[in-house]
Amino acid sequence: MSTFVTNAAEYLPILLHGVWLTVLTTTLALCLATALGLVWAIMRTSGIRSLCLPARFIVEFVRGIPLLVVLFYIYFVAPDIGINLTALQAGVLGLGLAHSCYLGETFRAGIEAVDKGQIEAAKSIGMRRPLMMRRVVLPQALRIVLPPYANNMVMLLKDSSLVSVISVQELTMQGKMLASSTFDNMTVFTLVAALYLCLTIPLNFLMRRVEIHLEQAG
Numbered sequence: 011m012s013t014f015v016t017n018a019a020e021y022l023p024i025l026l027h028g029v030w031l032t033v034l035t036t037t038l039a040l041c042l043a044t045a046l047g048l049v050w051a052i053m054r055t056s057g058i059r060s061l062c063l064p065a066r067f068i069v070e071f072v073r074g075i076p077l078l079v080v081l082f083y084i085y086f087v088a089p090d091i092g093i094n095l096t097a098l099q100a101g102v103l104g105l106g107l108a109h110s111c112y113l114g115e116t117f118r119a120g121i122e123a124v125d126k127g128q129i130e131a132a133k134s135i136g137m138r139r140p141l142m143m144r145r146v147v148l149p150q151a152l153r154i155v156l157p158p159y160a161n162n163m164v165m166l167l168k169d170s171s172l173v174s175v176i177s178v179q180e181l182t183m184q185g186k187m188l189a190s191s192t193f194d195n196m197t198v199f200t201l202v203a204a205l206y207l208c209l210t211i212p213l214n215f216l217m218r219r220v221e222i223h224l225e226q227a228g
Contacts, residue, residue, distance in 0.1 A: 035173060
């Protein structure tokens with residue numbers, strides 16, 4: 011046990027550098043996924059065929075491809091057509107694009123769950139669609155989608171470990187490199203698992219508190 015504690019104290023600073031990159035990758039990818047997810051959802055619920063079909067095609071196309079292949083395509087294939095991205099940029103773009111499709115479906119379900127009577131009432135007083143979405147639909151949809159959105163945040167954080175395959179030195183990558191050099195797999199990967207739990211448990215707790223606050227405010 012004392013050996014484990016001694017080694018853990020030695021490895022922890024190295025792994026914490028990976029934690030920083032994991033948080034950075036997840037945060038940037040979540041911002042991108044949320045913005046794109048809203049775009050897909052608004053396009054799909056617009057009722058305009060020329061907007062619905064492209065959004066549906068993109069969502070179904072990207073959801074049908076494994077995330078690893080999306081990452082490989084952006085990092086290894088995109089340079090062939092003149093798009094050169096760093097590993098971190100490719101990781102954020104791949105994670106953000108893939109999860110935007112899942113979030114888009116979540117947002118679409120939330121928008122469609124808003125009471126149709128309120129939408130008709132907004133239309134009857136002359137609200138244009140952008141104003142109606144901002145003032146009537148999206149605030150109510152937010153409460154509906156918050157639990158699945160929080161779940162997607164946790165999934166995205168865990169999926170960020172996949173960017174290690176394109177050399178982003180986030181937590182999993184740091185753990186693999188450390189284990190390769192020390193051969194102390196048990197200590198290293200126990201610490202990696204513990205650090206992921208330190209990230210996901212507070213995130214779940216925070217989102218639950220926000221959810222309760224919104225329920226009480228509503």
